[in-house]
Amino acid sequence: MLPLFYLDYLKTYLPSSELLTLQIPVWLLQVNRQVRIERLASSFPYLIKCESRRKKIQIFLALPRLxxxxxxxxxxxxxxxxxxxxxxxxxxxxxxxxxxxxxxxxxxxxxxxxxxxxxxxxx
Structure with a gap:
């Protein structure tokens, strides 16, 4: 997961839902050690179709705030x-x-x- 120093900093810039959405791919990257969106989407813990998860990750990573x-x-x-x-x-x-x-x-x-x-x- 992210160190507390990062979390404290990110809490001031991101809403809690976006902070959680950021923490999940970071955790998945640490576990899977692969940087493929398809791989992250297949492991993402959202109850939606895999293709929808992939699109959600892509849209999230393209946010201007990030x-x-x-x-x-x-x-x-x-x-x-x-x-x-x-x-x-x-x-x-x-x-x-x-x-x-x-x-x-x-x-x-x-x-x-x-x-x-x-x-x-x-x-």
């Missing part, structure tokens, strides 16, 4: 400012790839053998 600039960058900034002191060493990796017509950039902060990533896509 954008990098509005939700995730401020969270990453808060994590960095609370966990690191001025002058601490951060390892930041930047990667870019081209997939069909999409330019995908990935920025990661490596800390305590773990990585926090942010992905930016543009067509």
């Amino acid at each position: 954008s990098l600039s509005l939700l995730w960058f401020p969270l990453i900034k808060k994590i960095i400012s609370s966990q690191f002191k001025k002058g601490d060493r951060l390892i930041i990796t930047i990667d870019r790839t081209q997939w069909k017509a999409n330019n995908i950039s990935m920025v990661s902060v490596i800390w305590k053998k773990r990585t926090a990533c942010a992905e930016v896509s543009s067509a």
Whole structure:
């Protein structure tokens, strides 16, 4: 599940129903270790058809409230400012790839053998 620090932050930006809807795919990703929407939809605990669950997940993940600039960058900034002191060493990796017509950039902060990533896509 999500750490309490994330939950406290996300509670201020998301309604409780959306927060729960976010927690479920995160949990399913941790259990299944697959990032395929079809796989998540087949495991999603909603009493609706699998195709409807897949569409619900896609619509949810496309919500403007879940954008990098509005939700995730401020969270990453808060994590960095609370966990690191001025002058601490951060390892930041930047990667870019081209997939069909999409330019995908990935920025990661490596800390305590773990990585926090942010992905930016543009067509």
